[in-house]
Amino acid sequence: MITPLVSIVILCWNRKEDVLESLRRIRDIEYENIEIIVVDNCSTDGTQIAIEEQFPEVKLIKMFKNIGIEAYNIGFKNAKGKYIVILDDDSFPRRDSIGRMVEKFEEDEKLGVVAFDIRNYYQYDEIINKKIDEIDNNKAIVSNNYIMSFNGAGAGVRSDVFEKVGFYPEEFFLYCNEQDTSFRILDSGYKIQFFYDVVAYHKYSPKNRASWRAPFYYTRNAFWLIWKNYPFYFALRSTIHLMYDCIYHSMEQSTWIYIKAMISAFLYMNQIKGKRKPVQIHIVENLRIPFNLSFTFYK
Known part of the structure:
Protein backbone atom coordinates (compact mmCIF):
# COMPACT_ATOMS: atom_id res chain seq x y z
CA MET A 1 0.00 0.00 0.00
CA ILE A 2 1.18 3.54 -0.75
CA THR A 3 2.20 5.20 2.51
CA PRO A 4 2.62 8.96 2.05
CA LEU A 5 3.16 10.99 5.20
CA VAL A 6 -0.05 11.81 7.06
CA SER A 7 -0.14 14.65 9.60
CA ILE A 8 -2.62 14.34 12.45
CA VAL A 9 -3.50 17.77 13.86
CA ILE A 10 -5.30 18.08 17.20
CA LEU A 11 -6.39 21.27 18.95
CA CYS A 12 -6.83 21.08 22.72
CA TRP A 13 -7.82 23.32 25.58
CA ASN A 14 -8.21 22.14 29.19
CA ARG A 15 -9.25 18.60 28.27
CA LYS A 16 -6.18 16.77 29.58
CA GLU A 17 -7.64 13.32 30.17
CA ASP A 18 -9.49 13.33 26.86
CA VAL A 19 -6.52 14.34 24.75
CA LEU A 20 -4.27 11.84 26.53
CA GLU A 21 -6.70 9.04 25.75
CA SER A 22 -6.92 10.18 22.13
CA LEU A 23 -3.13 10.11 21.84
CA ARG A 24 -3.01 6.61 23.36
CA ARG A 25 -5.54 5.45 20.76
CA ILE A 26 -3.55 7.08 17.97
CA ARG A 27 -0.57 4.94 18.97
CA ASP A 28 -2.65 1.91 17.91
CA ILE A 29 -3.15 3.18 14.35
CA GLU A 30 -2.25 0.62 11.69
CA TYR A 31 -0.35 3.13 9.55
CA GLU A 32 3.28 3.85 10.21
CA ASN A 33 4.06 7.03 8.28
CA ILE A 34 2.37 9.64 10.46
CA GLU A 35 3.33 12.73 12.41
CA ILE A 36 1.25 13.98 15.33
CA ILE A 37 0.84 17.69 16.00
CA VAL A 38 -1.00 18.94 19.07
CA VAL A 39 -1.69 22.66 19.34
CA ASP A 40 -2.55 23.61 22.91
CA ASN A 41 -4.59 26.78 23.40
CA CYS A 42 -2.88 27.75 26.65
CA SER A 43 -4.41 25.04 28.85
CA THR A 44 -4.18 25.52 32.61
CA ASP A 45 -4.96 21.92 33.65
CA GLY A 46 -1.52 20.40 33.11
CA THR A 47 -2.17 19.25 29.55
CA GLN A 48 1.15 20.50 28.18
CA ILE A 49 3.30 18.83 30.83
CA ALA A 50 1.40 15.55 30.55
CA ILE A 51 1.82 15.40 26.77
CA GLU A 52 5.53 16.18 26.98
CA GLU A 53 6.09 13.49 29.60
CA GLN A 54 3.90 10.74 28.14
CA PHE A 55 4.09 11.36 24.40
CA PRO A 56 7.58 12.52 23.40
CA GLU A 57 6.83 11.65 19.76
CA VAL A 58 4.19 14.40 19.59
CA LYS A 59 5.06 17.82 18.22
CA LEU A 60 3.49 20.10 20.82
CA ILE A 61 2.84 23.72 19.87
CA LYS A 62 2.01 25.98 22.83
CA MET A 63 -0.17 29.05 22.40
CA PHE A 64 0.32 32.08 24.64
CA LYS A 65 -3.47 32.42 25.04
CA ASN A 66 -6.68 30.81 23.80
CA ILE A 67 -6.93 32.01 20.20
CA GLY A 68 -9.74 29.66 19.15
CA ILE A 69 -9.66 27.90 15.80
CA GLU A 70 -6.79 30.09 14.61
CA ALA A 71 -4.61 27.63 16.53
CA TYR A 72 -5.69 24.88 14.13
CA ASN A 73 -4.21 26.92 11.30
CA ILE A 74 -0.88 27.04 13.08
CA GLY A 75 -0.96 23.25 13.24
CA PHE A 76 -1.89 22.99 9.57
CA LYS A 77 0.96 25.29 8.57
CA ASN A 78 3.44 23.15 10.52
CA ALA A 79 2.17 19.89 9.01
CA LYS A 80 4.50 18.23 6.52
CA GLY A 81 2.20 15.44 5.37
CA LYS A 82 0.63 15.02 1.97
CA TYR A 83 -2.66 14.60 3.84
CA ILE A 84 -3.86 16.18 7.08
CA VAL A 85 -6.21 14.47 9.52
CA ILE A 86 -8.20 16.91 11.66
CA LEU A 87 -9.29 15.76 15.13
CA ASP A 88 -10.82 17.26 18.26
CA ASP A 89 -9.07 16.75 21.57
CA ASP A 90 -11.71 14.15 22.44
CA SER A 91 -11.80 12.21 19.17
CA PHE A 92 -9.59 9.62 17.53
CA PRO A 93 -9.66 7.51 14.32
CA ARG A 94 -10.35 3.83 14.20
CA ARG A 95 -7.02 2.01 13.93
CA ASP A 96 -7.46 1.18 10.22
CA SER A 97 -9.04 4.45 9.13
CA ILE A 98 -5.89 6.35 8.16
CA GLY A 99 -4.85 3.66 5.69
CA ARG A 100 -8.34 3.54 4.22
CA MET A 101 -8.42 7.34 3.97
CA VAL A 102 -5.13 7.35 2.05
CA GLU A 103 -6.51 4.78 -0.38
CA LYS A 104 -9.52 7.01 -1.12
CA PHE A 105 -7.31 10.02 -1.80
CA GLU A 106 -4.84 8.10 -3.97
CA GLU A 107 -7.67 6.76 -6.14
CA ASP A 108 -9.31 10.16 -6.83
CA GLU A 109 -7.24 13.31 -7.33
CA LYS A 110 -10.37 15.51 -7.18
CA LEU A 111 -11.27 14.22 -3.73
CA GLY A 112 -10.40 17.17 -1.51
CA VAL A 113 -11.82 15.99 1.81
CA VAL A 114 -12.57 12.55 3.23
CA ALA A 115 -15.35 13.01 5.79
CA PHE A 116 -15.03 10.32 8.46
CA ASP A 117 -18.00 8.46 9.87
CA ILE A 118 -18.06 10.11 13.32
CA ARG A 119 -19.42 7.72 15.92
CA ASN A 120 -20.34 8.28 19.51
CA TYR A 121 -17.55 6.98 21.73
CA TYR A 122 -20.10 6.15 24.45
CA GLN A 123 -22.07 3.92 22.07
CA TYR A 124 -19.16 1.87 20.81
CA ASP A 125 -20.46 -1.28 19.17
CA GLU A 126 -18.10 -4.17 18.45
CA ILE A 127 -20.66 -5.92 16.25
CA ILE A 128 -20.95 -2.91 13.95
CA ASN A 129 -17.16 -2.67 13.76
CA LYS A 130 -16.85 -6.30 12.73
CA LYS A 131 -19.40 -5.78 9.98
CA ILE A 132 -17.46 -2.82 8.60
CA ASP A 133 -14.42 -5.04 8.05
CA GLU A 134 -16.52 -7.28 5.83
CA ILE A 135 -17.85 -4.49 3.61
CA ASP A 136 -16.29 -3.22 0.37
CA ASN A 137 -13.79 -0.56 1.48
CA ASN A 138 -14.28 1.58 -1.59
CA LYS A 139 -18.03 1.98 -1.31
CA ALA A 140 -19.26 5.36 -0.12
CA ILE A 141 -22.64 6.67 0.88
CA VAL A 142 -23.41 9.23 -1.80
CA SER A 143 -26.46 11.37 -2.51
CA ASN A 144 -27.15 13.20 -5.74
CA ASN A 145 -29.50 15.54 -3.95
CA TYR A 146 -26.99 17.46 -1.86
CA ILE A 147 -23.34 18.10 -1.24
CA MET A 148 -21.82 18.06 2.18
CA SER A 149 -19.42 19.73 4.56
CA PHE A 150 -17.31 17.81 7.07
CA ASN A 151 -17.01 17.38 10.83
CA GLY A 152 -13.82 18.59 12.51
CA ALA A 153 -13.90 15.63 14.90
CA GLY A 154 -12.66 13.46 12.05
CA ALA A 155 -11.74 14.51 8.52
CA GLY A 156 -8.89 14.12 6.09
CA VAL A 157 -7.82 17.00 3.83
CA ARG A 158 -5.26 17.21 1.05
CA SER A 159 -2.53 19.61 2.15
CA ASP A 160 -2.37 21.24 -1.26
CA VAL A 161 -6.12 21.93 -1.13
CA PHE A 162 -5.65 23.90 2.08
CA GLU A 163 -2.78 25.77 0.45
CA LYS A 164 -4.98 26.62 -2.52
CA VAL A 165 -8.22 27.72 -0.80
CA GLY A 166 -6.88 28.86 2.58
CA PHE A 167 -7.24 27.50 6.09
CA TYR A 168 -9.96 27.98 8.71
CA PRO A 169 -11.51 31.47 9.05
CA GLU A 170 -9.63 32.88 12.04
CA GLU A 171 -12.20 35.63 12.61
CA PHE A 172 -14.83 33.03 13.55
CA PHE A 173 -12.99 32.02 16.76
CA LEU A 174 -15.35 29.06 17.32
CA TYR A 175 -17.83 27.13 15.17
CA CYS A 176 -18.92 27.21 11.51
CA ASN A 177 -15.28 27.01 10.41
CA GLU A 178 -15.75 23.69 8.60
CA GLN A 179 -18.72 25.04 6.63
CA ASP A 180 -16.85 28.18 5.58
CA THR A 181 -13.86 26.12 4.45
CA SER A 182 -16.15 23.70 2.64
CA PHE A 183 -17.61 26.49 0.52
CA ARG A 184 -14.13 27.39 -0.72
CA ILE A 185 -13.09 23.78 -1.29
CA LEU A 186 -16.21 22.95 -3.28
CA ASP A 187 -16.05 26.19 -5.25
CA SER A 188 -12.51 25.25 -6.30
CA GLY A 189 -13.77 22.08 -7.94
CA TYR A 190 -12.83 19.53 -5.28
CA LYS A 191 -15.17 16.97 -3.74
CA ILE A 192 -16.04 16.42 -0.10
CA GLN A 193 -17.14 12.83 0.33
CA PHE A 194 -18.35 10.77 3.27
CA PHE A 195 -17.11 7.20 3.66
CA TYR A 196 -18.81 4.91 6.16
CA ASP A 197 -15.73 2.67 6.44
CA VAL A 198 -13.42 5.52 7.49
CA VAL A 199 -14.39 5.81 11.13
CA ALA A 200 -13.56 8.12 14.03
CA TYR A 201 -14.90 8.08 17.57
CA HIS A 202 -15.93 11.26 19.37
CA LYS A 203 -16.86 11.73 22.99
CA TYR A 204 -20.25 13.29 22.54
CA SER A 205 -21.06 14.46 26.01
CA PRO A 206 -24.12 12.81 27.62
CA LYS A 207 -24.81 16.26 29.04
CA ASN A 208 -25.08 19.37 26.91
CA ARG A 209 -21.79 21.18 27.37
CA ALA A 210 -23.25 24.31 25.81
CA SER A 211 -22.65 27.66 27.48
CA TRP A 212 -23.22 31.14 26.11
Missing part, protein backbone atom coordinates in the same frame (compact mmCIF):
# COMPACT_ATOMS: atom_id res chain seq x y z
CA ARG A 213 -20.28 30.54 23.76
CA ALA A 214 -22.00 27.96 21.57
CA PRO A 215 -25.25 29.82 20.77
CA PHE A 216 -23.41 33.13 20.50
CA TYR A 217 -20.68 32.04 18.10
CA TYR A 218 -22.91 29.73 16.08
CA THR A 219 -25.37 32.59 15.53
CA ARG A 220 -22.86 35.35 14.87
CA ASN A 221 -20.80 33.19 12.53
CA ALA A 222 -23.90 32.11 10.63
CA PHE A 223 -24.32 35.73 9.50
CA TRP A 224 -20.67 35.97 8.49
CA LEU A 225 -20.84 32.61 6.72
CA ILE A 226 -23.72 33.91 4.61
CA TRP A 227 -22.16 37.29 3.90
CA LYS A 228 -18.83 35.78 2.89
CA ASN A 229 -20.08 33.04 0.62
CA TYR A 230 -23.62 33.62 -0.68
CA PRO A 231 -24.45 35.48 -3.91
CA PHE A 232 -26.27 38.75 -3.20
CA TYR A 233 -29.88 37.58 -3.54
CA PHE A 234 -29.32 34.47 -1.43
CA ALA A 235 -27.36 36.49 1.15
CA LEU A 236 -30.14 39.08 1.47
CA ARG A 237 -32.89 36.49 1.78
CA SER A 238 -30.96 34.35 4.27
CA THR A 239 -29.98 37.37 6.37
CA ILE A 240 -33.63 38.43 6.72
CA HIS A 241 -34.63 34.89 7.72
CA LEU A 242 -31.79 34.65 10.22
CA MET A 243 -32.67 38.01 11.79
CA TYR A 244 -36.27 36.87 12.19
CA ASP A 245 -35.11 33.62 13.82
CA CYS A 246 -32.88 35.53 16.25
CA ILE A 247 -35.80 37.67 17.42
CA TYR A 248 -38.30 34.82 17.50
CA HIS A 249 -36.12 32.37 19.44
CA SER A 250 -34.96 35.05 21.85
CA MET A 251 -38.59 35.60 22.86
CA GLU A 252 -39.39 31.90 22.77
CA GLN A 253 -36.48 30.94 25.04
CA SER A 254 -36.35 34.10 27.18
CA THR A 255 -32.74 34.91 26.32
CA TRP A 256 -30.87 37.83 24.81
CA ILE A 257 -27.99 35.76 23.49
CA TYR A 258 -29.25 35.51 19.90
CA ILE A 259 -29.95 39.24 19.73
CA LYS A 260 -26.47 39.94 21.10
CA ALA A 261 -24.93 37.63 18.52
CA MET A 262 -26.85 39.30 15.70
CA ILE A 263 -25.78 42.77 16.85
CA SER A 264 -22.19 41.59 17.16
CA ALA A 265 -22.27 40.27 13.58
CA PHE A 266 -23.22 43.71 12.28
CA LEU A 267 -20.98 45.72 14.62
CA TYR A 268 -17.85 43.72 13.83
CA MET A 269 -18.52 42.89 10.19
CA ASN A 270 -15.26 44.68 9.36
CA GLN A 271 -13.55 41.44 10.43
CA ILE A 272 -14.71 39.83 7.20
CA LYS A 273 -13.89 42.86 5.06
CA GLY A 274 -12.20 41.80 1.84
CA LYS A 275 -13.04 38.13 2.46
CA ARG A 276 -16.31 37.96 0.57
CA LYS A 277 -16.19 35.61 -2.42
CA PRO A 278 -19.62 34.38 -3.54
CA VAL A 279 -19.61 30.73 -4.53
CA GLN A 280 -21.49 29.08 -7.36
CA ILE A 281 -25.26 29.05 -6.92
CA HIS A 282 -25.59 25.28 -7.10
CA ILE A 283 -23.28 24.99 -4.06
CA VAL A 284 -25.47 27.36 -2.01
CA GLU A 285 -28.59 25.50 -3.06
CA ASN A 286 -27.22 22.05 -2.26
CA LEU A 287 -24.75 22.40 0.61
CA ARG A 288 -26.56 21.60 3.84
CA ILE A 289 -25.88 24.20 6.53
CA PRO A 290 -27.59 23.61 9.93
CA PHE A 291 -28.49 27.26 10.64
CA ASN A 292 -31.17 26.23 13.11
CA LEU A 293 -28.62 24.49 15.35
CA SER A 294 -27.78 27.74 17.12
CA PHE A 295 -31.36 28.07 18.34
CA THR A 296 -31.54 24.70 20.10
CA PHE A 297 -29.23 25.21 23.08
CA TYR A 298 -31.81 26.62 25.48
CA LYS A 299 -34.72 24.42 24.54
